[in-house]
Amino acid sequence: MRPFEPTDLDAYTARIFGDAEVLRYLPKRDTPARERAQRTMDFFNDHWNQFPYAPWAIVEKASGELMGHCGLRFITEIRETEVLYALAKDFWGKGYATEAARASVEFGFAKVGLERIIALAVPENIASRRVMEHCGLVYEKDVQLFGLDCVYYALNRKT
Numbered sequence: 001m002r003p004f005e006p007t008d009l010d011a012y013t014a015r016i017f018g019d020a021e022v023l024r025y026l027p028k029r030d031t032p033a034r035e036r037a038q039r040t041m042d043f044f045n046d047h048w049n050q051f052p053y054a055p056w057a058i059v060e061k062a063s064g065e066l067m068g069h070c071g072l073r074f075i076t077e078i079r080e081t082e083v084l085y086a087l088a089k090d091f092w093g094k095g096y097a098t099e100a101a102r103a104s105v106e107f108g109f110a111k112v113g114l115e116r117i118i119a120l121a122v123p124e125n126i127a128s129r130r131v132m133e134h135c136g137l138v139y140e141k142d143v144q145l146f147g148l149d150c151v152y153y154a155l156n157r158k159t
């Protein structure tokens, strides 16, 4: 897991924002894939300037291939820190999202000193909900955010 680099744009566009299956449960946008990928990379890199955390690019160690993103971001609208993740289809089902999300949650509590981390998904995104549960997050409520009906999971820092 490392910050995004400008050279990630092609792979990030093709593997995440250019793949309808990956986008299936994410907020709908009219923005073209490449622009959406660039905006997201810019948003993540800018996030590092405002907070001691942000989502990383995740790269497969063996191949050096960009797999997607995972990490923490602050949601201004609800003033909570969210763990988020998206992987290219070729890398699904190998435990990578669980590994990356766990590392992000641990980083948030141990290194950043956060008090609470949440996660959001549309209810039918079972894979995402399993990742949250593997990280110890617990379902709290249903919410509407970014035009989506979402399930809201959370984990408080252990005292």
Ligand SMILES: CC(C)(COP(=O)(O)OP(=O)(O)OC[C@H]1O[C@@H](n2cnc3c(N)ncnc32)[C@H](O)[C@@H]1OP(=O)(O)O)[C@@H](O)C(=O)NCCC(=O)NCCS
Pocket: 021, 022, 023, 025, 026, 085, 086, 087, 088, 091, 092, 093, 094, 095, 096, 097, 098, 099, 120, 121, 122, 125, 126, 127, 128, 130, 131
């Ligand atoms: C959600 C996502 C990141 C999961 O990635 P992954 O690397 O396949 O996840 P893992 O391999 O760590 O598996 C997590 C769990 O989900 C389960 N799972 C994976 N795909 C599934 C599917 N299509 N349906 C139901 N469960 C699924 C796995 O079996 C595993 O559960 P288990 O440990 O109880 O067996 C990936 O599917 C993805 O990128 N989806 C598109 C983007 C997205 O929806 N992001 C989340 C937005 S909230």
